[in-house]
Every structure is written in structure tokens, then in C-alpha cells.
Amino acid sequence: MAEAQDAWHRLFEHSPVPVLLLTPDLKIVDANESYLREVLRTRDALAGLHMFDAFPDNPHVALADGVSNLAASFEKVLHEGRGHVMPLQRYDIRPDGRPWQVRYWLPKNWPVVDEKGSIVALVHHVTDATAAVLMRKTNATASVRTSSDARFLDLLQRADKAILEAGETIRKTQEAILRARAEMDYVRSRRLLKPI
Template sequence: MNDGAIDYGAVFRALPGMVALLTPDLVFADANKEFLRMSGRRREDVVGRYLFDVFPDNPGDPEATGMRNLEASLRRVLATGERDTMALQRYDVESRPGQWEVRYWSPVNEPVVGPDGTVELLVHRVEEVTELIAARGGPGGSRARVLEAELYTRARELQELNERLRDAHEREREVALALQKAMLPARRQVGLHKVAVRYRPAVGALHVCGDWYDLVDLVGGSRIAVSVGDVVGHGLGAACVMGQLRSALTAASRVAAGPAQALDVLGRFAHVVDGAESATAVTTFIDCDLRTITYSSAGHLPPVLVQPDGRVEFLDRATDPPLDAHPDPRPRPQAGTGFTPGATLALYTDGLVERRREDIDKGVARLAESLVRHREADPEVLADAVLHELLPPEGAGDDTVLIVVRL
């Protein structure tokens, strides 16, 4: 049987478990027969309606948290694009107007990701365990009441622990963001060029990363160095490593003969920095008088050069492994190219172009198309346009750096 012969709508409706589909606005797109049967709802009572209008928390129970916890889980899935398995939840379901029944459900929320990497639907699957709890109670139901209380207490304890962990991660995120802001250079004009810088932290308390950038006026007055890099890992540790690498590259760029030598020095430094494993960087030396760009990359994505007539060049002819890849550091490759006044150079990190279940080359091509489309705009306007076109509306799950230089 081929895929075209399968009625997936019929399969969905016949699934033995409780399954519903939600839009990113948390509106029911569909619900299968088992979901409707176990929840005591008709399809017309559910489809097209907001989840928490259909299933509100019990207004007579000020400690009811089931729906609030469910909303937090769904928001996490929308923000991260990752499955979220919830602890056992107690729900009071309104069986008749003003009458509420205690239910125990174990939900799993799964994203359905579209071609552009954004979450298009949420699969909300529920295991109904209320009857199991009652069955375990035996005659009279006394054991069921004891087990119900135990399960509810453990679920509340687990929920409180998760909330404390999220609070701790959020505090770490705030410290890491403050450290990143203090260590990264301010936006400004460098040399004779207009430069627009955009830095967007990752979405979610657990995903502060170590992306960084650097802008340096080189000796001679007509040359600048523009660099970006990425430290593997998350949180405060990644931010600290980022600061060390950026400072080291700033110093190396001021005295190096070219970008390859600057990255060679940085690679040697990375070998003695804990947490710098597999860190990447790319640096470009721009000479305004000679109208040349010399560049070298340590495992990083290639800068994109767009000439005024729309011709695109990926600066990928001097690519080497990440900074600490060689046990014995060796000289890194270097290449160069020319530019016409009015050209645009863009350096970036993978948060801008990488999407789940998509080849990263597609994201890089999408970036080049956006740069060409807006190449005549001021760098500040161009940078905002690129972010608007490439980043998902709810934000990226990885840090994003974009530097746009008008040459």
C-alpha cells in the first residue's frame, strides 16, 4: 500500500489513545474519538476553540494547577521545538455545568515542525490513569483514596522542584547575558565603514550560548578586523569561555600579519582554556585602500560578500578545523578577494541559518538571497530585514550574531 492510499484522517480518529492537535495559538485543530469520549466532549464543542476555554481550571479549587502546568508545557514546546513529557497531573473536569470530576492524566506534548523549522502544530497526547488508580484501591475504594493522595502529593512536589530548577536556570541565564553584554564590543562605526551588529540571545532559560563577535581597528588607519565565533555549550560557563577567546583574538589581530596568523595564535590559546573544545571562529581583515578582504576560518560558516550588482561570493576558500582540533597547532590557511565600493559583507553564527531537519546549506543560501534583496538599504535597515526574514517569530533556540559591513 502506498502513502496516497492511506486515509491518515481516519487513522488519527481511530487511534486508541487520547490525542488532540493544537495550533500555536492553543486552539483545537482536531481531536480523535478517544479524546472526545474520555473528556466527555463533542467534536463541535472542541474544534476551533481555545484549549483553556474548553478545559478551564476548577474555579472552586484555588489550588488547582493542572491547566496552568499544561499551558507552561505547551509554551516550552513552542519555544524550543522539543517534546515535553509532563509529570502526572490532577485535573478537575467539568462533567456537567457546575459539577467537577477529579481526573488524573499523564500528558505528552510533541511539536509538528514545518519546512522552515517553525512549530506548525502541537500533538497533545494524554494517558488517562484515573480508572487505574481506582482499580488499585480494591473494595470500598479506601486504598484508591490513599493512592490518589500520594500520587497528587508526589506530582505537586515534582512540579515545585521543576519550577525551582527553572528559576535557578533563569538566574544563571540573566548572569550569563549580563556577562556577554559586558564582554562584547559596543556597536559603532569602525574605520571608514558603516557596521551594523545584531546579537539575539537564544530563547529559553537553558539555552544561553557562547556566540561572540569582534570589531578591531588595525594599525594603519585604513584596515579593520571583523570576526565572529561560537563556543560549544550553554550557560555561564560558555559565556566565560567566549569572553576569553574574544579578548585573545582582539590582541592577536592587532599584531598579526594576517587573519590566519591571528587564528593560529587563538587556536594555541584555546588549547589551554577549559570549555573551548570545538569552538569555531572566522576573521576577516578588510583593507579599505586596497579594496581587499583577507580571511581565515576555523570551522566556522563562511562570510557572505555581496557586490553592488548583486553578485554573491562565499568566503570559503580558507577553511580549517575548529580552534583546538589539532593536538600540535599548525599554520592555518588564508585567502583573499576584492570588493567594489558599496559592497556588503556579512558574518554570522549558526543560530541565524540552522533549522531543525534542514540542511544548513539551505539556510546559508536563504541568507544570501536576503542580503541580495536588501543590498541597497542602509546596514542597520538591512540587518533588521535579514533577522525578520530568517529568524522564527518566537525566536531561535540558539544564539544569533549578525554583522553587516558596508564596504
């Protein structure tokens, strides 16, 4: 069992998919190396912080809505118990001790459930779409490039949705296994109670 847990930890740590792990009350538990590279932060700087203390809205952007949109997504995941794919979101970052940097993300959030089906953690995954968005903005007159960027963003969103749907299928399978185990335990207990 320890070997399997070690393998899962290595998979999490070295995955090319940027992942942040949060408690249900949005405290940061851990982030893998890919996520830390994307947000230009260190594990020590993030560990134990509330998500929106670690990643507040950029105070220099009057209509910044990253915090409110992400909070709504987390609430949806916690309430419905299933993943949520967010639309393209501007959510600027502030690397440790440096000026704010413009960022556009394709975020996905989903629950981690225990054997009883209770949500014990949240997974936050982001795809950085900044280069595509900024390229589209600076080359707005180049229609070929713009449509190519739109197709690229659409492809990214569809791929991310497929990943989330696969996670949802895994969650449903886990729930079915838990129900089957409970039914088997019930049948076994009933057999033990029958007189011979």
C-alpha cells in the same frame, strides 16, 4: 498524495491514542475519537475554542493547577521545539452540561513542524490515570496494591516517555532530511552556475 493524506486522517481519527491538535496559540483544531471519549466532550463543542476556555481549572478546587502546569508545558514545547512529558497531573473535566469529574492524567505535548522547521501545531496526548490514583488513595493500607499501582504508574510514565522520545527521533530525522535536501539543492544550483 490525497490518498496518503486520507490514510493519515483515518489513522488520526481511529487511533486508540487520545490526541488533541492545537494551533501554536492554543486554539483547538481537532480531536480524535479516543480523546473525545476520554474527556466526555464532542468535537463540535471543542472546535475553535482556546484550550483553557474548553478545559478551565475546576473552580471548586482551591489549589487547582492544571491550567498553569499545562500552559507551562506548552510554552516549553514552543520555546524549545521539542516534546515535553508532564508528571502526573490532576485536571478535572466538566462533560458537556454535567458536574465536574475528578481526573488524573499523564500528559505529553510535542510540536508539529513544517518543512522549514517552524512549529505549525501542537499535539496534546493524555493517558487517564484516574482509576489507578483513586484506587491507591482508597486502598492506602494495602501496601501490595499501592506498590503495584506505583509500578503501574511508573510503567505508564516510562511508556509515554518512550513514545515521546520516538516522536523526537522522528522530528530530528525530518530536520536532517530537510537539511540534506537544502544542501543537495545548493550543490545543484552551484553546478548549474558553473561555466562549461
